[in-house]
Amino acid sequence: MVEVSFYVLPTSNEAAREKLLLKLMEKAYEANEPALLYSDNIEMLRAIDRKLWEVPTVDFLPHALIETEEDINEYDFIYLADKMWNLEKRSLLMNIHPIVPEAAKEGRFSRIFEVITQDPQVLEESRNRYRLYRDLGFKIQTHKL
Template identity: 30%
Template sequence: MTEVLFYITEQAGTGVRDALAWRIAEKAWRQGRQIYVHCQDETHAGELDQQFWAQPASGFLPHALLGESPAPVVLGFGDDPGGHHDVLINLAAAVPDFVTRFERAAEMITGDPQQREGGRERFRFYRERGFPLKTHNL
């Protein structure tokens, strides 16, 4: 069954969740994992693609949009993550239907009240369905 990791930070503000996703993706990539970052929509995927090229200035994260060239980190949206099944980083508001295809799923919860409430709803979703859960307070 998919192991779900919740990364919780008190930081709030625009971009905190996306920056945390970069950190988690970078760590998983260095461990040799294949990562699918599930974005809210096409616009978000495009914005995140640009951010991943720009930050941090001292780092590099090999990534591509779903359907482009193969990469260890893929950014996508919608109902089909392609052939990915290793690590899912969910940046969408809801748990994607395909979550059980992955070995691990990561959820980021920030200090923003709306993000925190959405995170609580996703936590309840996973807990009610018996997913193994771990939390990491950052």
Template identity: 30%
Template sequence: MTRVDFYVLPGADASARRVFACRLAEKAWKAGHKIFIRVNDAAEAGILDELLWTFRQGSFVPHSLAENRDNDPLAAVLIGTGAAPEDFHDFLINLAPDVPEDWAHYRRLAEIVDQDEAVRQAGRQKYRFYQSQGLEPATHKID
């Protein structure tokens, strides 16, 4: 069964959501997980690709854009807009506004929500969806 966690950030800054996603990916990678970060579009994927190198002084998270995976087979974190490859169904960080079609394939799923009205509304819809599927999402308020 999929474990779903909602992380609720205090502000309405998209960059704070991205940095939190990077921190979460780094923590999961250090714990031995393969992580797929799902984003809404290629521009967002590019921003996260750069940010994973710079979000923290001395940070190193082996990652790649999903479409470049063949060039970097050792990447533990993939960033993409579609479905994750089968061997990346361990941990999903979903920054896209909708529920991924393959949500049930993941062992763990993280939704990062902030106080931006559109992001909050999308988060509420996703929360209700997961509940309707018999899951009990956990909510973590981040200060």
């Protein structure tokens, strides 16, 4: 069964969202759980890509920003993408895209993380995704931070 975790931040600050995403990616790496960060905001993904080179508690966090098929490398542990590529061996989807990708609806990820801010648009979109996950029969947890 797919497990979905909503992480609800007490702020609308995007910097706080990025900070939590970085922490979750680091924990995914430490837990040996290959991940995909999926967003509709390529500029945010590029900023996170730069910040991943600076994660202080690990020597190196193998990751790649996927903009073309040539960017896909089996040795990269974390992918960042603004569209769904045919990515093998990803067990964790960190979805900050307004929509749920078909691959997630089909259960191709065993875990899904949603990082939510208090921005009204983000909240409304997250409610829609919550209802969809519930209707799909996924196990849902909410963590208010």
